Amino acid sequence: MAAGDFSLPIGHLTLGISNLNFCLGREYLQPVDIPLFNNTHTKGLECWLKNNSPNNNLYAILNGTLSYNPLDRKLILIPSDTVRMNQIRGMLEPTPDKIFYSFPEANDVSQAIIDLLTTEFNKTSSIHPILDNVFRNTNQTLRVYLNQQNNLGNLAIAISYIGASFAAGAFPISVIAGDVIGKAGNPTAGLLLPSGCQLSQFGDNKYLLLEIFDYAGFHMNPTYYLWRFLRDEHTATNPKMQLITNAPIRANNTFNHPFLDALNVNLNIELKPRAIINTTLPGQTIAQDVLLFPLENLADWRGARIGTANESREISLIQWRITNNNDLDLEIQRKTGKNSHDYKLCGETFSGGVNICPNVSNTTNNLIQQIWDDWGNDINDICRILQWPSELVVATIGHETLRNGNVHHRAIRLEPINQTIKQRLINSGISSNVAQNYLDLTTTGFGWTKWDAGDPNTWVLTNNFSTNPVITYGQLLDIADVIPHLISPGLMQTLVDKVGIHINNWLIRDLNYNNVQTVFNVDPIPAGYRNHLQWMLNGRHSILLGTVMHKWAYLKRANRMSIFEVGAAHNHGRLELLPNLSGILNPYQLYYNGINYPIEISENYNAIQHLFTSGENGINKYFKSY
Secondary structure, three states: OOOEEEOOOEOOOOOOOOOOOEEEOOEEOOOEOOHHHOOOEEOOEEEEEEOOOOOOEEEOOOOEEEEEEOOOOEEEEEEOOOOOHHHOOOOOOOOOOEEEEEOOOHHHHHHHHHHHHHHHHOOOOOOOHHHHOEEOOOOEEHHHHHHHHHHOOOHHHHHHHHHHHHHOOOOOEEEOOOOEEEEOEOOOOOOOOOOOOOOOOHHHEEEEEEEEEOOOOOEEOHHHHHHHHHHHHHHOOOOOEEEOOOOOEOOOOEEOOHHHHHHOOEOOOOOOOOOEEEEOOOOOOOOEEEEEEEOHHHHOOEOOEOOOOOOOOEOOOEEEEEOOOOOOOEEEEEOOOOOOOOEEEOOOOOOOOEEEOOOOOHHHHHHHHHHHHHHHHHHHHHHHHHOOOHHHHHHHHHHOOOOOOOOOOOOEEEOOOOHHHHHHHHHOOOOHHHHHHHHHHHOOOOOEEEOOOOOHHHOOOOOEEEEOOEEEHHHHHHHHHHOHHHEEEOOOOOOOOHHHHHHHOOHHHOOOOOOHHHHHOOOOOOOOHHHHHHHOOOHHHHHHHHHHHHHHHHHHHOOOOOHHHHHHHHHOOOEOOOOEEOOEEOOOOEOOOOOOOOHHHHHHHHHHHHHHOOOOOOOEEEEOEO
């Protein structure tokens, strides 16, 4: 049984095939500031229809809360929490936060609500949620209010009044997937039919612009969600969304429906949430195919938040933003009213505490240049497939060098253990002598890192991994089988158990990614933690896992692609409520690995961004917004 219903936004019929005279307009594009594309792309899905078609109605795609903005002529649908879209197989992007239908006329919206209320009120026992909405004018539910008006003989007048009030933007209502919520409206003045559109003369046509926002405020490709829902509904054993539109699927996995035909929706061909365009980036002279991530909310000052994505309580003592200009620098400021003496910003002279300064040194420039020279092609490849900004991956790799200038794909870090973990090793068959040696090794400073563990394909398991105290390669692999969550191998220093958690149990749920070897050009993922450790000592493998972890954090933790929060999620992935860590005030109140984290993330980010704006090939990157 599906967790929710899903309907096409236009041309919905529960029976029969829709008869639409329909064509698509301009292509979808993210809202980035590229004048070259302003007149050829739009920020949503542009649809043109004849006004005399029997299916010009607009339908609620999902259950949710609907409102109308009469000034902008926009219907705004906020999906309900009961529509568990985040459980859909392969939903590697945030599920829709808001769905906009642009240009329906107020009188059509009002009539749709009048018809809906009339139908539901006249049912013997309607359970439609609209009747449980509170009508602000009376502070009564619509069910109670309409019952009273019906008894007074004023039912039709009362329903018309509610419809008119809704169309004036006075209050929201609840709708369910498939409800008629308006009609396609008149195009804006001066907007011409798209080239090749075979509709009749301009005055007979109507217009719809469908836009999708995720919780970060990004415009997302509406066609991606249509494809994603349809794919889950038709391929999953237990689909989370049930298609209630009559859109029979053909033998070639396309749909016998004019709307889906025009979109060229084919279940076998993956659609992406962001558009790849060919353009020349700032500082570069040659146009190339690029995947751009608009700034939007990242250009606003923000700090670490606690709670859900919709809460506004910031718990950090500092705030950060990315400047909305060509350089896209990351800036930091002290939060208003905070006067901590436990950290200093750029240019401050007091001693002690934590130094927070995103100004880039020559050492950092050289480090980031080295990372890009050695691994830029792999980062671009994997970020293109997963649709993720390369800057975040590079900044994380730079952080994981622990500031000693070494970047090595065969680095292995042993996280500190304690006596309880030592006993766990012994209980699992590790000798007490080896367990004690491992405890002594990992409690050196904040842990112990070997920068080149050698080629794992040539390991002699009896050879020494560490000489003082002695741990052999074979003993290390035995220990990894017991505590994979405390060993971090590879370029991005991810924990061994993350291969199973993030790739095997999350990424490959999507049929588009389940053949990891072919899709990402990596070696097959072997079974077992000890084999995962060795697999991760390949640079491309580590980049894949680290990027997948970033993507997962973006989807699950509402971090809005924040430089700091993505970095924190990479290591531990949770907020730390206590203000002190290791005796030093944590200025971000994020749980991080020692007092150095995530200080250098901002410096690393600024360094790679400067490379991208001075001719380097950053093809999956942030870009300034409109």
